[in-house]
Amino acid sequence: ETGVTQTPRHLVMGMTNKKSLKCEQHLGHNAMYWYKQSAKKPLELMFVYSLEERVENNSVPSRFSPECPNSSHLFLHLHTLQPEDSALYLCASSQAQGAGEKLFFGSGTQLSVL
């Protein structure tokens, strides 16, 4: 148990579906992140929220829509995805200090887009 919980663990969706990924952190951190992990590629930062405000959007297509209602919860809303969006989506949290800080990751949601 890392203190960061992601649901669902696995998700299969068609290109016309709408689904949401959920993340909850129990560590009292003030920053939350979405990362994408594709096979044979480094982890890619997608979004960063600090104190519930989005501070980073790393050129992510609009078919991915994040939501951070409070400092403990983070969602990633998905719609009209493409097969190349199939990947492991990882949520992370940290206590942002502005000088480099370690991220605590959840176990991820393995997404398959058909």
Place this chain on the structure above:
Amino acid sequence: GESVGLHLPTLSVQEGDNSIINCAYSNSASDYFIWYKQESGKGPQFIIDIRSNMDKRQGQRVTVLLNKTVKHLSLQIAATQPGDSAVYFCAENAGGTSYGKLTFGQGTILTVHP
């Protein structure tokens, strides 16, 4: 562009041996480095970190060495155990108020044989 890379994509060792995983980085402004371990079906798990004002840091059975002159980072695991088998990632932070904008390497697969 700036990147973090790994010299060896796979490493195979015998149980009880010491393991050394290497990482090269190219961003001279990076001031914080971190190693993660990722087991199958899990998210990355923090192992150890080091700031650029240090050249060595030790944890439990692990040591990280930082050579800023040649921009090289290594992770040493003493008395490697089968439970150490995983993918190991290094990551760097380019400094400033970065909100955990870690740049990850591609990973090294460590396999420990009993």
